[in-house]
Amino acid sequence: MAAQQMPSGSPVASEPDADGLRVDGLNAWYGQAQILHGVSLDVGPGEIIALLGRNGAGKTTTLRAIMGLVRRSARQLAFRGADIGPMPPFAIARRGLGYVPEDRRIFTDLTVDENLEAGRQPPRPGAPQWTPERLFELFPNLGRMRGRPGGAMSGGEQQMLAIARTLMGNPYMVLLDEPAEGLAPRLVEDMAAALLTLKREGLSLLVAEQNLNFARLLADRAHVLAGGATHFSGTMAELDADPAVRDALLAV
Numbered sequence: 685m686a687a688q689q690m691p692s693g694s695p696v697a698s699e700p701d702a703d704g705l706r707v708d709g710l711n712a713w714y715g716q717a718q719i720l721h722g723v724s725l726d727v728g729p730g731e732i733i734a735l736l737g738r739n740g741a742g743k744t745t746t747l748r749a750i751m752g753l754v755r756r757s758a759r760q761l762a763f764r765g766a767d768i769g770p771m772p773p774f775a776i777a778r779r780g781l782g783y784v785p786e787d788r789r790i791f792t793d794l795t796v797d798e799n800l801e802a803g804r805q806p807p808r809p810g811a812p813q814w815t816p817e818r819l820f821e822l823f824p825n826l827g828r829m830r831g832r833p834g835g836a837m838s839g840g841e842q843q844m845l846a847i848a849r850t851l852m853g854n855p856y857m858v859l860l861d862e863p864a865e866g867l868a869p870r871l872v873e874d875m876a877a878a879l880l881t882l883k884r885e886g887l888s889l890l891v892a893e894q895n896l897n898f899a900r901l902l903a904d905r906a907h908v909l910a911g912g913a914t915h916f917s918g919t920m921a922e923l924d925a926d927p928a929v930r931d932a933l934l935a936v
């Protein structure tokens with residue numbers, strides 16, 4: 685049960701992680717309704733962290749709150765050593781924190797190439813650098829349809845394009861909302877392989893996910909949300925070793 689109460693796997697709990705993301709006591713509201721009640725999580729440099737929980741547990745709201753897209757407050761909201769709590773969304777993105785929402789938001793009238801150009805930002809020191817050619821190695825499907833409008837692509841292809849467009853901004857870390865949702869089984873494996881390649885390149889990922897099997901393919905550690913709060917933080921092995929927590933908090 686020890687793993688339930690505190691983030692484990694991270695040797696330093698008191699020092700803010702200068703290179704990573706540290707969220708402590710995050711609250712968020714839609715209008716008058718408080719949706720998050722003290723979410724705490726951390727993502728270290730080069731880690732893939734799963735943000736797990738059932739439908740409505742607060743995963744999407746957590747990602748949106750980190751990006752400043754919903755009204756929120758927190759004891760600590762630090763990215764690469766900076767307090768991002770007071771920053772508007774564009775300033776957070778400019779610091780190298782990318783976000784791929786669940787609904788993808790690609791430009792349906794623009795081609796694959798044009799969508800990628802729309803995401804281009806200057807290189808960042810120490811962050812992996814991306815070009816369309818490198819991204820087509822990562823997502824070969826996209827390379828075969830460079831002139832195709834986004835609106836004429838399948839859901840899975842649009843998901844890959846949304847990720848690729850975010851990578852054109854050369855981020856240090858990306859928040860991904862259910863990247864495998866609605867993908868055919870073969871594409872789920874391709875997506876997992878692509879995300880593991882990103883990790884090898886040095887990118888950190890926080891992946892909101894309902895599918896525990898997909899999370900197992902990728903994640904070093906997991907945070908599990910229920911009712912807008914963190915109920916478990918630990919390694920995937922610790923989560924698997926605690927079937928009661930797993931079954932209570934996740935749809936398995």
Ligand SMILES: Nc1ncnc2c1ncn2[C@@H]1O[C@H](COP(=O)(O)OP(=O)(O)OP(=O)(O)O)[C@@H](O)[C@H]1O
Nearest residue numbers: 714717719737738739740741742743744745746894
């Ligand atoms: N725009 C909104 N206005 C009011 N309440 C909302 C809004 N969006 C989400 N909620 C509520 O906030 C809670 C958390 O939703 P959220 O989308 O963050 O959960 P989730 O874990 O991402 O689930 P899902 O997998 O279904 O997306 C739910 O009770 C939901 O009904």
